[in-house]
Amino acid sequence: MLNKTRLLTPGPTPLPERVRLVLAQDMIHHRKSAFKQAMHATQEKLRVLFGTEGPVLPLSCSGTGAMTAALHGLCAPGERILVIEGGKFGQRWREIAQVRGLECLTLEVEWGQAVRPQDVARMLDAHPDIAAVCVQVSETSTGVLHPVRELAAVTRGRDVLLIADGISAVGISPCPMDDWGIDCLLTGSQKGLMLPPGLALLALSPRAWEKAAQVAPSCFYFNLLKERDNVLKGQTLFTSPVSLILGLAESLDMLLEAGLDAVYRKQWALTMMARTGAKALGLELFAPAHFTWGLTSVRLPAGISAPDVVKYAAEDYGVYLAGGQDRLKSSVIRIGHMGWVDWADVLAGLSALKASIEKAGGWCGSRDYLSLSFAAYRQALEGPAGAPLPLIHS
Numbered sequence: 001m002l003n004k005t006r007l008l009t010p011g012p013t014p015l016p017e018r019v020r021l022v023l024a025q026d027m028i029h030h031r032k033s034a035f036k037q038a039m040h041a042t043q044e045k046l047r048v049l050f051g052t053e054g055p056v057l058p059l060s061c062s063g064t065g066a067m068t069a070a071l072h073g074l075c076a077p078g079e080r081i082l083v084i085e086g087g088k089f090g091q092r093w094r095e096i097a098q099v100r101g102l103e104c105l106t107l108e109v110e111w112g113q114a115v116r117p118q119d120v121a122r123m124l125d126a127h128p129d130i131a132a133v134c135v136q137v138s139e140t141s142t143g144v145l146h147p148v149r150e151l152a153a154v155t156r157g158r159d160v161l162l163i164a165d166g167i168s169a170v171g172i173s174p175c176p177m178d179d180w181g182i183d184c185l186l187t188g189s190q191k192g193l194m195l196p197p198g199l200a201l202l203a204l205s206p207r208a209w210e211k212a213a214q215v216a217p218s219c220f221y222f223n224l225l226k227e228r229d230n231v232l233k234g235q236t237l238f239t240s241p242v243s244l245i246l247g248l249a250e251s252l253d254m255l256l257e258a259g260l261d262a263v264y265r266k267q268w269a270l271t272m273m274a275r276t277g278a279k280a281l282g283l284e285l286f287a288p289a290h291f292t293w294g295l296t297s298v299r300l301p302a303g304i305s306a307p308d309v310v311k312y313a314a315e316d317y318g319v320y321l322a323g324g325q326d327r328l329k330s331s332v333i334r335i336g337h338m339g340w341v342d343w344a345d346v347l348a349g350l351s352a353l354k355a356s357i358e359k360a361g362g363w364c365g366s367r368d369y370l371s372l373s374f375a376a377y378r379q380a381l382e383g384p385a386g387a388p389l390p391l392i393h394s
């Protein structure tokens with residue numbers, strides 16, 4: 001009761017009041033005209049968000065469901081794929097592929113680093129039977145942004161599909177799928193889209209649709225071709241996640257009213273703010289070079305346990321941070337700043353992080369991290385007049 005709850009986790013993320021009010025509405029029927037209208041309106045906005053001409057399919061599942069639907073819909077058992085594995089979500093591609101019976105080659109990337117497109121090109125040269133490359137646009141477990149635009153430049157000229165998990169990237173950093181040449185882009189509702197979990201979105205390129213038409217369905221529920229037929233009629237194959245779709249219409253309105261460029265710039269500025277603050281606290285940034293715009297991962301000083309820091313920040317300050325994942329569980333803290341998170345939340349996050357590290361027995365120095373991080377935010381947000389956003393990986 002004494003603190004506001006600040007959800008600075010890399011999903012789920014806080015819900016804006018406008019979205020919560022829509023989610024509170026009574027049910028409407030998913031086969032009637034009001035819902036169909038909402039679906040059609042949502043499609044137009046989703047195409048802007050995804051940067052695609054094609055339909056964007058809503059699926060009733062978490063993000064992993066869309067990853068599953070993509071691999072099952074685009075690859076047949078026995079086909080060979082290449083998975084880029086530089087974190088927990090890269091591993092998940094491999095796990096899904098194994099259940100699907102795919103031949104899985106893995107390109108291992110050191111956690112905290114981004115994949116090098118030339119390494120992918122070399123793998124594709126050595127194995128001309130690779131049908132698809134699976135990657136995370138943003139590897140949420142490490143805070144890395146992979147060079148998806150450059151990867152697409154490698155795959156688009158070959159007979160290889162690029163399947164991109166954009167769950168912590170869509171609505172957070174630019175990822176225009178048609179322009180870049182991504183064949184499958186998917187996301188989930190609970191990160192940049194400011195919605196509760198439970199809805200996933202997936203879009204395919206024309207050549208991916210051709211491929212999907214050749215793959216026999218592997219299960220009854222996920223059927224991309226049937227979902228596409230339904231979406232064109234303002235419907236979904238089975239009962240729609242009605243409230244989430246109506247909430248999505250509202251959150252897309254918010255994003256597009258602000259303008260995607262402004263949204264991406266805000267995300268960039270929050271990233272600069274968190275990174276500057278963490279450095280001023282004497283913390284080592286876990287993704288030093290190619291970092292995502294929706295979260296900041298930091299290494300804790302030796303001997304300080306991440307679960308303790310997470311616990312103190314929540315109990316004492318109402319700030320919910322995330323620990324690391326897997327082998328980084330006790331040594332890394334992730335500060336989420338995607339979706340409905342603003343500069344004041346990030347300042348709160350930095351303050352809670354410092355106090356919690358100190359409570360756990362660490363020492364963060366005496367630099368004025370708040371002023372430094374706020375100055376970095378303002379500079380990134382305002383920049384020189386009309387300055388373009390930094391080009392990713394250029």
Ligand SMILES: *Cc1c(COP(=O)(O)O)cnc(C)c1O
Pocket residue numbers: 011062063064065089136138139140165166167168188197
């Ligand atoms: C959150 C996340 C997922 C997992 O999504 P679920 O909704 O938990 O299934 C997968 N990939 C990335 C990159 C994510 O950030």
